[in-house]
Amino acid sequence: MAEIKIMAKKSWFLPAILGIVVVAIPPFLGGYIQHLLILMMMWITMATAWNLLGGYTGCVSFGHCVFFGLGAYGGGLLLLHWGISPWWGMIAGPILAVIIGIPIGLICFRLRGPYFALALLALGEAFRIVFTNWVSVLGGACGVVSSRTWGVEKLPYYYIALAIAALSVYVVYRLMHSKYGYYFVSIREDQDAAEALGIPTTRYKMYALIPSAFFTGLAGAVWMNYIAYIDPEVVFNLSGISIMMILAVMVGGAGTLWGPILGGAIFVLLNEGIRAAVGPISYLIFMVIACLLIMFLPDGIIGDWAKIKRAFRRKKPAYVGGE
């Protein structure tokens, strides 16, 4: 929480500039850049959502693809069975993610630390397999194909994704500056102490899970509408979705407001942005950078910002190892 204060000192100057840039500039950019920006906003939403549960509350989830996939399939199933426009998935998807998320939380929050992480990892895989094989109800491996509402026009999708990303950041910001935020961080720091301070820890973990599942599901619904094609191997993918959400947050800084924003942007830039230039090796480049950052800046770029500044000022390596 100390990190929030550091950022807050700079007042509204930086966010205001950033806000103007992300709203005003994109119409003048090319289609490919707009595509990158849409993905960026999606990943910022997902990283911010993951960060609420994993970064602030300390429940490291390796299964957030469940919520992403359910968010995407919420609209997909409406289309598949009743031919309803996948735009309704923007409502159905996140709600489905929350409805499924609540029993998952009630069961898995009995576990702590690595056991919780592994339970969710297994759950993510279970969802992938069920959605791949249950052809009659869930469409099976073929997935669901829809069509883009606005053809090749990307700008509407961008503004929707931007609004969702901004909303997710705002919600997390408000939560973290209220009683909920203090309770989330205290559960991360010491669950036993939190209990002894009168905090119903399981209930507050649920309060972190619900918005986290909701916004991850919303990002999934954006994906469904924008890409217009979903299949279980993509939306319930362990390495492609669950792990990447964690890495994006780790790179930016877990437990910080700006970390997931920066991390999500860097992830898309390195993963997608340079793919055209260097091919599949872009994936490798992101991984190597993630490894180095986790080694030298375990709290991420934002979390270890003081360390980075110190390193540049002294012109010698920063203190390595940390906590």
Next chain:
Amino acid sequence: MAYLEINHVVRKFGGLVAVNDITVGTEQGEIFGLIGPNGSGKTTLFNAINHYYPANSGEIIFKGKPITKKSTHEICKLGIGRTFQVVKPLRRMTVLENVMTGAFLRINDARKARDKALEVLDFCELMYRKDMLGKDLPIADKKRMEIARSLAGEPELMLLDEAAAGLNPKEIDAVMAIVKKIRDSGITCFVVEHVMKFIMGISDRMMCINFGSEIARGTPKEIASHPEVIKAYLGEEYAKGAAG
């Protein structure tokens, strides 16, 4: 009827009976001291009271209501605060944020919780540390922060688990003054302590346990000269000397 009643509480860990049929009660507004050699079951009794390690049998009654089956956070909400022997600071939160977390028990608004936390920090003479991270505090201040954090939740009864252990004489005096201030503000204190200077100096009544069972009860003076207590701490030889 006592304020906090502990009736025939037993807690076992496998074959070890850590707390063996303890019956004790504290009166409202007093400082009740609990002493005993290492491993005698003092902390386990605290853990049984706030349901951290629930009692295997027996009953705990607070203000006439049984709390034996209630969970840790519910017991705290009912007005029993506690500090830990092995301090549990919220490591990456500042002292102020630590205490605010405690204050949120009764206050929902962040600004009011902050005011309450500042008030409590002032009470505990910890104001000068308010912006330090929990993990960076020296041990004496970590212990004091635990008291402040618990106090911010406005408890009616505080379980203080070795608030003075590992502190130097000057720091012990300061904690003693704070505990007395807490008692004077109307909060009942149930204190576990090894530091005799501390517990003898502040307790209104005391109990001594050994191997999970009560061996003596009375005023600090009575406890200090009780042969069983001396035997438990110093051995048979000294007990004979004291009796004779």
